[in-house]
Amino acid sequence: MAKADNPVSPLAPARFPDLPVIDGAAFAAGAAGVKYKGRADVMLVSLAPGTTLAGAFTRSSTRAACILDAQAKLAAGGDDAAGAAIVVNSGNANAFTGRLGESAVAEVTGAVAAALGVPGGRVLSSSTGVIGEPLPADRISEIVPALVSELSPGGIAAAARAIMTTDTFPKGAAAEVAVTGGRVRIAGIAKGSGMIAPDMATMLVYIFTDATLPAPVLQQMLSDNIDATFNAITVDSDTSTSDALVLAATGRAKAAAITDAGSADGQAFSTALAGVMRDLAQQVVRDGEGATKFVEVRVTGAADVADAHRVAMSIANSPLVKTAIAGEDANWGRVVAAVGKSGAKADRDRLAIGFGDMILARDGFRVPDYDEAAASAYMRQPELVLTVDLGLGDGARTVWTCDLTHRYIDINADYRS
Amino acid sequence: MAKADNPVSPLAPARFPDLPVIDGAAFAAGAAGVKYKGRADVMLVSLAPGTTLAGAFTRSSTRAACILDAQAKLAAGGDDAAGAAIVVNSGNANAFTGRLGESAVAEVTGAVAAALGVPGGRVLSSSTGVIGEPLPADRISEIVPALVSELSPGGIAAAARAIMTTDTFPKGAAAEVAVTGGRVRIAGIAKGSGMIAPDMATMLVYIFTDATLPAPVLQQMLSDNIDATFNAITVDSDTSTSDALVLAATGRAKAAAITDAGSADGQAFSTALAGVMRDLAQQVVRDGEGATKFVEVRVTGAADVADAHRVAMSIANSPLVKTAIAGEDANWGRVVAAVGKSGAKADRDRLAIGFGDMILARDGFRVPDYDEAAASAYMRQPELVLTVDLGLGDGARTVWTCDLTHRYIDINADYRS
Secondary structure, X not given: OOOOOOOOOOOOOOOOOXXXXXXXXXXXXXXXXXXXOOXXXXXXXXXXXXXXXXXXXOOOOOOOHHHHHHHHXXXXXXXXXXXXXXXXXXXXXXXXXXXXXXXXXXXXXXXXXXXXXXXHHHEEEEEEEEOOOOOOHHHHHHHHHHHXXXXXXXXXXXXXXXXXXXXXXXXXXXXXXEEOOEEEEEEEEEEOOOOOOHHHOOOEEEEEEOOOXXXXXXXXXXXXXXXXXHHHEOOOOOOOOOOEEEEEEOOOOOOOOOOOOOOHHHHHHHHHHHHHHHHHHHHHHHOOOOOOOEEEEEEEEEOOHHHHHXXXXXXXXXXXXXHHHHOOOOOHHHHHHHHHHOOOOOOHHHOEEEXXXXXXXXXXXXXXXXXXXXXXXXXXXXXXXXXXXXXOOOEEEEEEEEOOOHHHHHHHHOOOO | OOOOOOOOOOOOOOOOOOOOOOOOEEEEEEOOOOOOOOOOOEEEEEEOOOOEEEEEEOOOOOOOHHHHHHXXXXXXXXXHHXXXXXXXXXXXXXXXXHHHXXXXXXXXXXXXXXXXXXXXXXXXXXXXXXXXXXXXXXXXXXXXXXXXXXXXXXXHHHHHHHOOOOOOOOEXXXXXXXXXXXXXXXXXXXXXXXXXXXXXXXXXXXXXXXXXXXXXXHHHHXXXXXXXXXXXXXXXXXXXXXXXXXXXXXXXXXXXXOOOOOOHHHHHHHHHHHHXXXXXXXXXXXXXXXXXXXXXXXXXXXXXXXXXXXXXXXXXXXXXXXXXXXXXXXXXXXXXXXXXXXXXXXXXXXXXXXXXXXXXXXXXXXXXXXXXXXXHHHHOOOEEXXXXXXXXXXEEEXXXXXXXXXXXXXXHHOOOO
């Protein structure tokens, strides 16, 4: 919810996309007053019997109670035939809240299970907001019956707004894929990185499809695509206690089940899923705190993919690279230093660095016809591509980041004060 | 050299310390006009026959030509009896300059070797400044004869100024230790982190002693102490291409040789050396770009020292922790998140977090008598201590960092523009 002093990011998409209805998924949003006043701060999703679930979560060792609960429930499996639900609140992260945190999760998911008639083991929850303060679970459980009565297949846009903390725009993306026997749809929403109050540094992502996919196949497709999408973005290198992505397949489309990720249908679906995930991930970066530049970092020629990822993230997280970009300074020497500190295999004398289509340095040295004016002009664009070729192997990775601006300091130094 | 718009850091020591004369070491500073005008930008140190050398250097894979040269020379050993020299310029890092960089190092160290009559393999060099621009080595080699004529045992303070880039104060520290047969002295200088032009993100450290120490013992003592001193500081997580620490022992003191790091003399000397190294390292942080707070992060109870280091650096490098400190916000939840993302073993329910003497959270939860007003009052001090006990083992590490302020953005976004 953009405050008066928190205008919509200059990198925001023109509008929220028209998301397709996913048969079997219904949404409601409501105001529980967890922290914010006068706005929806809870979303409820009910998922029809037969829905399969997959998830990806923060690897933080101080992760929130709701994350631990969701991981345990997904690991336990449970009965797809029973239906499922997702409940999310903004305003409080329910992280580092000890046993109180666990009982809050039990109360909220229990209220949803009772109201919808689904097993508690099939109700996943997320919380996003301040760390270390007890979650007023009763405020959420009290409005669950009202939310259930308002569930609607078209409610996804309102749900995308309810999970915002200080994001400056709601985030959605969709795809449609032709598979054997018909077409299937994918719709996803996300929140994150538009934080005035960065204790709320959570990224939450919910993606729904009407395709029919057994849970292990669904999980495999999610895992196959996470490294090149959500694990390939960074705003400020600070991993949250509460990142969560849940993928639900309702199986209601008039199309054949996809039982093999490697089949033609499986590959087509996975490609479409990756596109939705990449789109949502990039929208999170576009709403990065204080961001004025959207930056794609393309690393090629690494010894392997892990090294390419390491180099790309070292550049994307470098405060010196990010402040140079904010200052529209074509300071490619800082990219060299970020490659050097990454820990990945690199040979100074094989390194090539480019901004957009311009190669600035090659074989470990500035190109003879280096054109500072052209490089500087390029930096004034709002969307930038930095390329690094390590000249060693076939490892490649592209990641996305934003610049580091005065507004980042304002947003993060002024919180709570 | 502090510019008008670059006032001396509020965290600077009151004055440059009186450094003892180290018999066998002589210093000169001069103006070569590498980049800066009207100030000394080259320092020369001559070291008497019998001097042993040890070094520690950046692990960057894109390290500068002078670093590679110094590492090769130290690895090759060489004849202690021949004397040695160190030559350093500011204004140009001679990094990512390919073969031109190598020939520049050869020219500068060759000029010094010829003028002093020491073997080229015993002349180490450093360069600090912009990355990627060819070093005008001739400007430096031209002034070498004049520098040689001005060498003086008392010239160390001027040398400390000559190696500054945009540091806001020169950095020195000293110690004296009683060992068998007499007293030995240690004097060191450093530059770093006070950068208006952060391509000059180099830390250079030179420490001299008149003790008699065989090179392997000297190197062992340096290596033993580096992790808890210079490897335990961070300003912005961006490792330089040019960090270098050289330790030289002239053997001129009237005291017994220290041939065993584990002996009583060896331990006394190592402790004093560690003190000088810690002092210089902390001065680098006190001159951190834009710093207004000096922050000590003490981690205890980790599974091992490596984990303690990982957690401490994760906190010390977290932009969210550092902006909270800049904003004087007692935002301990961000410390929790930084512990969680570190990758070290941690158990949320054993974690304790404190600011100064106040414990804010224990056993994974805010303490019952948590006092926000007292915590906020504490944050207004210029020097802060953050404590984290992981409750798992005996691993401990203390590191030092500074806050992340608007001035950091100014310094780094405005460079070159």
